[in-house]
Amino acid sequence: xxxxxxxRTMKNQTLLRLLLPTVxxxxxxxxxxxxxxxxxxxxxSSALPSSLIDRLTNECxxxxxxxxxxxxxxxxxxxxxxxxWYPLGDRPRIAVEEAIQxxxxxxxxxxxxxxxxxxxxxxxxxxxxxxxxxxxxxKDEAIASLEHRLVHPSFGSILYLTDVGGATLIFDQYxxxxxxxEPKVAKHAAASLPLKGKYTLFGGNLLHGVLPGPDRKKARGxxxxxxxxxxxxxxxxxxxxxxxxxxxxxxxxxSKAELRKFRKELDAEQNEPKVMKLLKHNMHPDNPDRxxxxxxxxxxxxxxxxxVVLPRKMKWGSTVKLSWTRPKLSKKKKNETKDEEEEEAEExxxxxxxxxxxxxxKKSKKSKKSKKKKNKKSKRKNKKxxxxx
Numbered sequence: 438x439x440x441x442x443x444x445r446t447m448k449n450q451t452l453l454r455l456l457l458p459t460v461x462x463x464x465x466x467x468x469x470x471x472x473x474x475x476x477x478x479x480x481x482s483s484a485l486p487s488s489l490i491d492r493l494t495n496e497c498x499x500x501x502x503x504x505x506x507x508x509x510x511x512x513x514x515x516x517x518x519x520x521x522w523y524p525l526g527d528r529p530r531i532a533v534e535e536a537i538q539x540x541x542x543x544x545x546x547x548x549x550x551x552x553x554x555x556x557x558x559x560x561x562x563x564x565x566x567x568x569x570x571x572x573x574x575x576k577d578e579a580i581a582s583l584e585h586r587l588v589h590p591s592f593g594s595i596l597y598l599t600d601v602g603g604a605t606l607i608f609d610q611y612x613x614x615x616x617x618x619e620p621k622v623a624k625h626a627a628a629s630l631p632l633k634g635k636y637t638l639f640g641g642n643l644l645h646g647v648l649p650g651p652d653r654k655k656a657r658g659x660x661x662x663x664x665x666x667x668x669x670x671x672x673x674x675x676x677x678x679x680x681x682x683x684x685x686x687x688x689x690x691x692s693k694a695e696l697r698k699f700r701k702e703l704d705a706e707q708n709e710p711k712v713m714k715l716l717k718h719n720m721h722p723d724n725p726d727r728x729x730x731x732x733x734x735x736x737x738x739x740x741x742x743x744x745v746v747l748p749r750k751m752k753w754g755s756t757v758k759l760s761w762t763r764p765k766l767s768k769k770k771k772n773e774t775k776d777e778e779e780e781e782a783e784e785x786x787x788x789x790x791x792x793x794x795x796x797x798x799k800k801s802k803k804s805k806k807s808k809k810k811k812n813k814k815s816k817r818k819n820k821k822x823x824x825x826x
Contacts, residue, residue, distance in 0.1 A: 528696070541553070557673060564659075577673040592668045606647070608645065629756045700712065781788065
C-alpha cells in the first residue's frame with residue numbers, strides 16, 4: 438500500500454489560515470500604537486459649522502435636563518457615571534451623531550491606520566464658577582472596576598461649546614500599570630483654553646483634567662459646556678457603556694430625507710476647520726524669558742499630588758504647550774558663552790603666579806628627647822652583645 442503524504446503547498450495553506458487572523462490583529466494594534474505615538478495633542482478652530490454647533494448645544498442641554506428631571510443620573514461601581522456608544526458605520530439620527538461623524542472625518546489623517554470602529558461620548562455641563570475638575574485617565578471603566586487593569590481608547594477629544602470656564606490641562610504622562618506614572622515628573626503639557634467651536638484631540642492614555650477658571654466673578658451664571666468623544670478600536674464593556682436611544686429622551690429623530698437636507702445646509706456654510714498653532718512657554722527656572730508664573734497643586738488619582746508651575750496669563754481660546762525642561766541655548770547665546778569662557782581662560786593665563794614657600798616644620802623638644810633615649814638604649818644593647826662574645 439502506498440502512503441499518501443500531504444504536499445508542502447497544503448501545509449503552507451493551513452499555516453497561512455491559522456496565522457492570518459493573528460497577523461492582522463497585530464498589524465491593527467501596531468497601527469493604533471503608531472498613530473498614538475505620532476500624536477500628543479492637536480487643536481482646530483471652527484471644527485464644525487456654526488449651525489451644527491448651536492443644534493448640538495441645544496441637544497446636550499436637553500439630554501442633561503431630561504436626565505435630571507427623571508432622576509436618570511445612575512452611578513455604577515466606584516462612583517462612575519454611564520457613557521454612550523455610537524458605531525461609526527450607523528446612519529446619524531440626531532445632531533450629536535452627525536457631529537461625531539464629522540469630527541472623525543476631521544481626524545482621519547491620524548486615525549486611518551488605527552482600526553477605529555466607534556465612539557464613546559458624553560456631555561459635561563458645569564457652572565463656570567465651579568472651578569476645577571479632577572485629573573484622571575480615560576479608560577474602559579467596567580474593566581478597571583471589575584478586573585483592575587487599564588484599557589485606554591486610541592484618542593480622547595474635547596469639543597468646546599462655550600467660551601467660559603477653566604483650561605483643560607493634558608500632561609505627557611501615562612500609567613502603564615495603574616500605579617504611578619511615566620515619566621514620573623511631567624516634562625511637557627498642553628493647556629487648551631475654551632473657545633466656542635474649538636476641538637482638541639489628544640492621546641487616549643494621557644493624564645488630563647480641568648484647571649480653575651481665571652475670572653470666576655465674570656463667569657457667574659454662565660455654563661461651561663463640553664462635548665467629549667473617545668475613539669475606540671473595540672467596544673468597551675457594559676454596563677458603564679450604553680447605546681443611546683433618542684426616542685426614550687423624547688428627541689426628534691432625523692429621517693434620511695431630513696438628514697440629506699440638514700447636510701446640504703451645513704455644506705452651504707462652507708466651514709473650514711483650521712489647525713491652531715501651539716503657543717509655547719518654557720516654565721523652567723533657568724529660562725531667562727520665563728513669563729510670570731505661580732505654583733498650582735494638582736490632585737492625582739489615588740491621593741497623590743503634583744505641584745506644577747503655570748503661567749499667570751494665557752491667551753484666551755489658544756492651546757499652549759508648556760514645558761519644564763532646561764531650555765536649549767540658541768547659536769548666538771552658545772557663541773556668547775564660548776567667548777566668555779575663552780576670555781576668562783586668557784585672563785587666568787596672564788595673572789601673576791603666586792609661589793608658596795614651604796617652610797620646614799620645627800621639631801618639638803619631645804621628639805628630640807625620645808630620639809636620644811632610643812640612641813642610648815641601642816648603645817647599651819651593643820655593649821651587652823660584645824661582652825657576651
